[in-house]
Amino acid sequence: xxxxxxxxxxxSQPASAGPAQQDFAGDSAQRAKEWENALxxxxxxxxxxxxxxxxxxxxxxWIATMTPVELAQTHxxxxxxxxxxxxxxxxxxxxxWTNGHTAGWHTALRRMQQEAVAAGANAIVDVRMxxxxxxLDSSMDFTLIGTAIRIEGMPPNPExxxxxxxxxxxxxxxxxxxxxxxxxxxxxxxxxxxxxxxxDAQGGWSNQPLTTLGNFWERVRKQALRxxxxxxxxxxxxxxxxxxxxxxxxxxxQNNERYLGRHIVIGTVVDSERYHVVxxxxxxxxxxxxxxxxxxxxxxxxxNVYDTNQEEGSI
Amino acid sequence: MSDGTAxxxxxxxxxxxxxxxxxxxxxxxxxxxxxxxxxxxxAGFEPVGLCVGSCIYHLGIQYASWSKNQEMDVLSQxxxxxxxxxxxxxxxxxxxxxxxxxVGVELTVKRMEWDDKILEFIAIGTGVVHAKGHPGFKGPNxxxxxxxxxxQDFWTLLQAGYRPLEMVMGSCVYHVAHQGMFxxxxxxxxxxxxxxxxxxxxxxxxxxxxxxxxxxxxxxxEGVVGVDLHEGSHNWQPHIIEFFAVGTAVTPNTIExxxxxxxxxxxxxxxxx
Numbered sequence: 001x002x003x004x005x006x007x008x009x010x011x012s013q014p015a016s017a018g019p020a021q022q023d024f025a026g027d028s029a030q031r032a033k034e035w036e037n038a039l040x041x042x043x044x045x046x047x048x049x050x051x052x053x054x055x056x057x058x059x060x061x062w063i064a065t066m067t068p069v070e071l072a073q074t075h076x077x078x079x080x081x082x083x084x085x086x087x088x089x090x091x092x093x094x095x096x097w098t099n100g101h102t103a104g105w106h107t108a109l110r111r112m113q114q115e116a117v118a119a120g121a122n123a124i125v126d127v128r129m130x131x132x133x134x135x136l137d138s139s140m141d142f143t144l145i146g147t148a149i150r151i152e153g154m155p156p157n158p159e160x161x162x163x164x165x166x167x168x169x170x171x172x173x174x175x176x177x178x179x180x181x182x183x184x185x186x187x188x189x190x191x192x193x194x195x196x197x198x199x200d201a202q203g204g205w206s207n208q209p210l211t212t213l214g215n216f217w218e219r220v221r222k223q224a225l226r227x228x229x230x231x232x233x234x235x236x237x238x239x240x241x242x243x244x245x246x247x248x249x250x251x252x253x254q255n256n257e258r259y260l261g262r263h264i265v266i267g268t269v270v271d272s273e274r275y276h277v278v279x280x281x282x283x284x285x286x287x288x289x290x291x292x293x294x295x296x297x298x299x300x301x302x303x304n305v306y307d308t309n310q311e312e313g314s315i
Numbered sequence: 316m317s318d319g320t321a322x323x324x325x326x327x328x329x330x331x332x333x334x335x336x337x338x339x340x341x342x343x344x345x346x347x348x349x350x351x352x353x354x355x356x357x358a359g360f361e362p363v364g365l366c367v368g369s370c371i372y373h374l375g376i377q378y379a380s381w382s383k384n385q386e387m388d389v390l391s392q393x394x395x396x397x398x399x400x401x402x403x404x405x406x407x408x409x410x411x412x413x414x415x416x417x418v419g420v421e422l423t424v425k426r427m428e429w430d431d432k433i434l435e436f437i438a439i440g441t442g443v444v445h446a447k448g449h450p451g452f453k454g455p456n457x458x459x460x461x462x463x464x465x466x467q468d469f470w471t472l473l474q475a476g477y478r479p480l481e482m483v484m485g486s487c488v489y490h491v492a493h494q495g496m497f498x499x500x501x502x503x504x505x506x507x508x509x510x511x512x513x514x515x516x517x518x519x520x521x522x523x524x525x526x527x528x529x530x531x532x533x534x535x536x537e538g539v540v541g542v543d544l545h546e547g548s549h550n551w552q553p554h555i556i557e558f559f560a561v562g563t564a565v566t567p568n569t570i571e572x573x574x575x576x577x578x579x580x581x582x583x584x585x586x587x588x
Binding site for chain 1: 321322323325326327329330331332341342343344345346347348349350352353354356357361362365367369370371372373374375376389392393396397400404427428429432433435439446470471474579580581582583584
């Protein structure tokens with residue numbers, strides 16, 4: 001077909017278009033309406049529920065984020081992957097950025113769990129926290145994705161546990177009596193007014209710790225951690241906080257400066273029997289592959305949400 | 316690895332959706348990864364809580380002469396003092412929660428965006444207690460030990476018959492002399508070593524290591540493991556570099572252990588990627 005034919009809009013279709021992709025539920029207007037309804041009433045659109053329950057019943061192929069190795073291992077434990085589940089919440093911060101993050105994640109979590117319930121799952125493993133950079137003012141999207149799994153011969157869990165570890169690690173932890181059960185969030189922000197004082201330094205030429213500012217910052221951080229503990233309370237007895245994000249900002253003009261400290265901590269909640277002996281034997285192994293060994297290299301974090309201290313600050 | 320599918324009752328109950336009521340032991344916080352958590356427990360320890368110490372520090376002013384190799388001792392002192400403050404606050408927090416020690420300590424430095432003379436130093440790690448209350452794992456003077464080793468390394472270290480005492484560090488901020496114009500002109504077209512540069516970097520690194528080693532000596536350590544040397548210029552003028560040495564001072568475990576009981580590592584060729 002020449003470029004001239006394109007202008008004419010001639011009927012001949014380009015041969016490369018191929019067959020159209022199949023959707024489960026109607027056209028886009030219909031879908032939009034379903035979604036709107038569902039979000040409003042805190043439930044799932046019918047076509048999502050349908051897809052998940054079909055997958056659970058084995059009528060649709062299962063979908064899993066697992067690698068083949070993980071799949072092989074999970075078979076040993078009679079675990080069946082069901083479907084990928086997700087929860088998203090685009091959240092606008094009105095009065096507080098910090099509290100917005102807490103609310104955003106909690107909503108996303110609830111939505112993901114809803115999907116898992118629809119799939120009749122016992123747990124969601126390999127849960128990752130993601131965001132998409134759209135650079136929209138004072139809002140952000142909070143997304144969680146994971147794989148819903150079912151353990152054969154076990155009734156579905158009305159509140160599926162949420163594990164931020166892969167299926168393989170999940171089982172290893174279960175054997176050791178540790179159940180990763182959810183995600184906990186602690187966030188806190190506070191303002192500090194300088195009241196006409198200069199908090200930066202008294203006499204800029206000498207070395208000195210800034211105690212007022214330091215104590216303020218410590219308080220903010222402690223409060224966030226306390227919140228994290230509060231949030232953990234309902235689901236487990238410990239929290240492995242993998243993400244720490246803090247910002248100390250200074251705003252305002254000379255002699256009327258204010259400092260904003262905000263801190264977010266996110267962690268995996270675990271439920272474990274304390275002082276319980278770990279039954280595993282551990283063997284020392286040396287991997288013989290050059291530079292490729294999965295035993296040596298750092299696993300890239302699968303969450304992409306916050307720049308943590310580790311990434312920003314050098315020692 | 317214990318073979319088979321022995322999942323403890325408590326875990327099974329949780330998966331069915333049964334919650335255990337109340338947590339008599341309280342809730343711990345930690346920045347462990349799950350594997351770290353597992354291995355710390357395997358080593359016979361339990362996490363008690365996250366210990367954080369931070370210090371916001373104003374760096375003093377120091378001028379270096381343009382053409383001289385010299386240590387910037389005001390800055391060296393500041394970088395050391397600030398970290399020490401952050402660490403001691405972290406340690407105090409650990410003592411408060413009755414921890415035997417802190418593992419996985421991470422030291423970071425952040426610049427405050429409104430003033431490049433203000434740096435924030437953070438020390439963060441997980442306080443742990445020995446599950447059976449063994450008293451022999453405390454650090455120097457009965458204080459909690461500190462270590463920047465990960466949970467996995469901590470387990471391995473104990474297996475090797477050592478225990479951590481204290482994180483030791485040494486800092487040296489150094490000004491590397493600029494080359495004079497005549498010297499620079501003299502080098503045009505020559506392949507030659509810039510000896511004053513070599514010398515400066517050598518010297519600075521040496522000082523940082525010495526200081527760290529001295530700290531280890533004071534902690535009565537046998538050695539220092541996991542030493543890392545960081546070079547950083549925290550937005551200072553070019554030619555000013557900090558050398559920072561940090562590691563964990565260790566001592567042989569008091570519970571005597573014959574070297575032959577340390578398991579041999581096994582060789583594996585992993586097939587996953």
